[in-house]
Amino acid sequence: MTPLAEIIAGRIRATGPITLADYMEICLLHPQYGYYATRDPFGVRGDFTTAPEIHQMFGELCGLALAQAWMDQGRPAPFTLAEPGPGRGTLMADMLRAIRKAPGMTEAAEVALIEASPHLRQVQRDRLGAINHLDGVEDLPGKPLFLVANEFFDALPIRQYQRGPDGWCERMVGLSDDGLRLGLGPVVDLPRDGRPGDVVEECPAAPAIVEAIARRIAVHGGAAILVDYGGWNGYGDTFQALRDHRPEDPLAHPGEADLTAHVDFAPLAAAAIRAGAVASRPIHQGDWLMSLGAGQRAERLAAAGDGGAMTALRRLTHPDEMGHLFKAMAIWPKGAPPVPGFDALRLHADHA
Numbered sequence: 001m002t003p004l005a006e007i008i009a010g011r012i013r014a015t016g017p018i019t020l021a022d023y024m025e026i027c028l029l030h031p032q033y034g035y036y037a038t039r040d041p042f043g044v045r046g047d048f049t050t051a052p053e054i055h056q057m058f059g060e061l062c063g064l065a066l067a068q069a070w071m072d073q074g075r076p077a078p079f080t081l082a083e084p085g086p087g088r089g090t091l092m093a094d095m096l097r098a099i100r101k102a103p104g105m106t107e108a109a110e111v112a113l114i115e116a117s118p119h120l121r122q123v124q125r126d127r128l129g130a131i132n133h134l135d136g137v138e139d140l141p142g143k144p145l146f147l148v149a150n151e152f153f154d155a156l157p158i159r160q161y162q163r164g165p166d167g168w169c170e171r172m173v174g175l176s177d178d179g180l181r182l183g184l185g186p187v188v189d190l191p192r193d194g195r196p197g198d199v200v201e202e203c204p205a206a207p208a209i210v211e212a213i214a215r216r217i218a219v220h221g222g223a224a225i226l227v228d229y230g231g232w233n234g235y236g237d238t239f240q241a242l243r244d245h246r247p248e249d250p251l252a253h254p255g256e257a258d259l260t261a262h263v264d265f266a267p268l269a270a271a272a273i274r275a276g277a278v279a280s281r282p283i284h285q286g287d288w289l290m291s292l293g294a295g296q297r298a299e300r301l302a303a304a305g306d307g308g309a310m311t312a313l314r315r316l317t318h319p320d321e322m323g324h325l326f327k328a329m330a331i332w333p334k335g336a337p338p339v340p341g342f343d344a345l346r347l348h349a350d351h352a
Helices: 003-015 020-029 056-072 090-101 118-128 205-220 265-274 285-291 294-303 309-317
Strands: 079-084 109-114 132-134 145-150 159-164 167-176 179-188 199-202 222-231 240-243 246-248 258-260 277-279 326-333
Touching: 003 020, 003 167, 003 179, 020 159, 020 167, 020 258, 056 090, 056 145, 056 222, 056 285, 056 294, 056 309, 079 090, 090 109, 090 118, 090 145, 109 118, 145 205, 159 179, 205 222, 205 265, 205 277, 205 326, 222 265, 265 277, 265 326, 285 294, 285 309, 285 326, 294 309
Parallel strands: 079 109, 079 145, 109 132, 145 222
Antiparallel strands: 159 167, 159 199, 167 179, 222 326, 240 246, 240 258, 277 326
């Protein structure tokens, strides 16, 4: 067992099985042995590679989309330019470079990074210089907010429920002779349809985070772009671990593998609307980037000598790569033009 597995096993022996949400939180954020507290997980030397690490065009296009939204809303100043879960700071660095094309935007921007890991906070300072770190979205100031969240919500702890003959039971992490294992708790009241064997996932923290972001946008102006892999209804077991760029059993090496689950965009959109903002329908990442001119940008970079631009374009946009697995959703104030590339959500539409 890893040191963190021993800690988790001791807790289970003392108080009983724990929820998947508790397990994820311990594995990712334990102050001594947690995944994000002990390593830089990004890039070829880490366990996974995010879109900003693939190529600069991703962050540039995100920044240009926010710049257009900022201009459409009358160039508010000052405003907060924020990113939750900013990794190495690569996306923010690329966005800051891109928004220089909008006169006055860089000067009006007050950068805020929402980061829980002390290790990653230092990595971000080394990359971006003196920046403002926040503990959570509730600490965002009451002013116009322009925000991008890329692969942030997939790492938030989830709870899983499996349909049995007598109803839904929560999937729990317990112990066996061989170590940690998944089992089922007692029947719970879950207002979801399903057949025996079906699994549904819920992320308790995500709607509250989106609601807090959207409420600031509804009141003060701004825009948010959320990019992650996922879908619309939360059905299916998507809990997964990635270690050294390969999938593995999520219970095998606690604290030494990245743990994620697909994002259910339906409750996020509902939370944004509940907060008084407009939410877009989630669209394929590839379609969104191409609508912003990713193809033309890649061609220009390739002509200027960037030998990896066209390969990166395929990886970011092609349906067989990240193009369809990843979705993008935007939030903006009522009465403001849509964020570039997005349309307002119609709740009766089919989002399968």
